[in-house]
Amino acid sequence: MSEVLVIKLGGTTLADQAHVLDEVATVARERPVVLVHGGGKRITEWLERLGVASHFEGGVRVTSQAALDVAAAVLRGVVNSELVSDLRDRGVDAVGLSGVDGGCMIAERVPDLGFVAHVVGVRRDFLDTLLVSGHVAVVAPLARDEQGIVCNVNADDAAAGIAAGLGARQLVLMTDVDGVRNAAGEKLATMTAEEAEQLIADGVIKGGMVPKIRAGLQAVNWPGAEAIIADSADPHALTRALSDPTFGTRIRAARQTSEASAGTA
Numbered sequence: 001m002s003e004v005l006v007i008k009l010g011g012t013t014l015a016d017q018a019h020v021l022d023e024v025a026t027v028a029r030e031r032p033v034v035l036v037h038g039g040g041k042r043i044t045e046w047l048e049r050l051g052v053a054s055h056f057e058g059g060v061r062v063t064s065q066a067a068l069d070v071a072a073a074v075l076r077g078v079v080n081s082e083l084v085s086d087l088r089d090r091g092v093d094a095v096g097l098s099g100v101d102g103g104c105m106i107a108e109r110v111p112d113l114g115f116v117a118h119v120v121g122v123r124r125d126f127l128d129t130l131l132v133s134g135h136v137a138v139v140a141p142l143a144r145d146e147q148g149i150v151c152n153v154n155a156d157d158a159a160a161g162i163a164a165g166l167g168a169r170q171l172v173l174m175t176d177v178d179g180v181r182n183a184a185g186e187k188l189a190t191m192t193a194e195e196a197e198q199l200i201a202d203g204v205i206k207g208g209m210v211p212k213i214r215a216g217l218q219a220v221n222w223p224g225a226e227a228i229i230a231d232s233a234d235p236h237a238l239t240r241a242l243s244d245p246t247f248g249t250r251i252r253a254a255r256q257t258s259e260a261s262a263g264t265a
Contacts, residue, residue, distance in 0.1 A: 004032045004131060004168040005242075006219075008159035009083070010040070010175070010232060020174065021083075023238035024136070025090035032131040034162055035087075035094075036139045038155035039079040043071050059208035063114040063152040071152045075140040084138050094136045099143030100150055102126040105161060107143035107153060117143050117151035119161025127166060160215035160227070171219040172241045173212055174232035179249035180205065180213070190250045193217050216251040227251040 005027060009017060027033060040061070047054050047070050054067045063071060080096045087094035099105025099119070104126045107117035130137050141158035145151050156173055163171040179187045180196075183204045191199075196213050199205040205213055216227030230241035230248035240247040 002032075002167045002169065004034065004163075004166045006034045006036065006159050006163040006166070006168045006171045007238070008155055008171070008173045008215075009035060009037045010155075017174075017232060018086075019235050020232055020237055021086055021090060023236070025087065025092045027238065027242070028092050028136050034127065034131070034137045034139060034159075034166070034168075035083070036141060036155055036159035036162060037075075037079055037083055038141065039071070039075045040155075042079060043067075043074045046070050046074050056208075057113065059211045060110075060113060060116060060154050061152065063116050065115060068115040068150070068152055072142055072150065075142060080138060080140040087136060087138065092136050093134055094138050095130060096138045096140070098140040099153060099158060103144070104139070105143040105153070105158060107145055107151065107161075109145040109147075109149075109151065115149065115151045117145045117153050119143065119153060119157055122162055122165030124165055127162070154211050154215070156212045156215035157218070160218040163219040163227075164221060167222070168219070169225055170242065171216065171225075171227040172238065173216060173227060173229050174237065175212065175229055176231065176233065177209075177229075178231040179229055180209065188249050189246060190252060193220070193251070193253055196251060213251070220251055220253045223253065225253065 052066045052070055055062055076098050084094045084096040102123060104123045105119050106121035107119050110116045110118050127137060141153040141155040142150055143153050159171060180191060181187050196217060200210060219227045228241045228248050228250050230237050
């Protein structure tokens with residue numbers, strides 16, 4: 001398990017997430033960081049502006065060829081460049097790329113969703129080279145499928161795939177809610193894979209939160225690893241996600257011994 005930190009950031013305006021980028025710059029001086037970004041709201045704005053229809057299934061955008069053209073332009077050309085520029089203004093040696101560059105994300109097409117792919121592996125040597133040299137990799141969620149066709153990738157899935165491929169100890173999924181809630185509406189500080197699957201089966205976790213939880217589960221395949229769902233609106237979101245066990249929801253493969261003992265006391 002490595003000390004690489006993988007962060008998934010939404011693709012809203014830079015003004016909305018400037019405080020998170022400040023924290024990314026601080027953390028990047030202490031440990032290797034990969035920043036994966038989304039861009040859903042920006043893509044939707046451009047699709048509507050250009051009159052390109054799109055819809056979601058299970059929280060994932062169904063991507064036609066026309067929608068893919070727009071998504072690729074917004075993700076790689078607009079959002080990625082803005083984030084790299086903003087991080088460099090903060091003294092971060094950021095490098096922008098997508099999962100297509102260097103073949104760093106290995107993906108397979110998801111059936112019935114158009115040009116959408118799921119990450120099944122990463123080219124670790126390529127990413128390690130960037131991280132060892134002190135760069136922060138800023139990754140747009142695009143990848144080639146098994147036929148070499150460029151596809152859209154859910155950003156949470158891309159971040160989780162990279163975290164799993166690099167053996168990262170922590171994955172932080174920034175979002176617009178303060179965590180995951182149970183059927184009673186209570187925020188869960190921690191959640192195991194089994195508990196998450198049950199909440200999905202019961203319909204408590206639904207919509208866009210489902211792919212986020214699935215992504216978190218993908219990244220916690222070994223003891224000690226955790227995926228943290230955190231509210232990016234908090235002024236100290238990243239710092240609290242990494243240090244405050246009451247902030248957000250932590251997904252782990254299983255209950256830690258101390259938690260299990262407390263639950264049976």
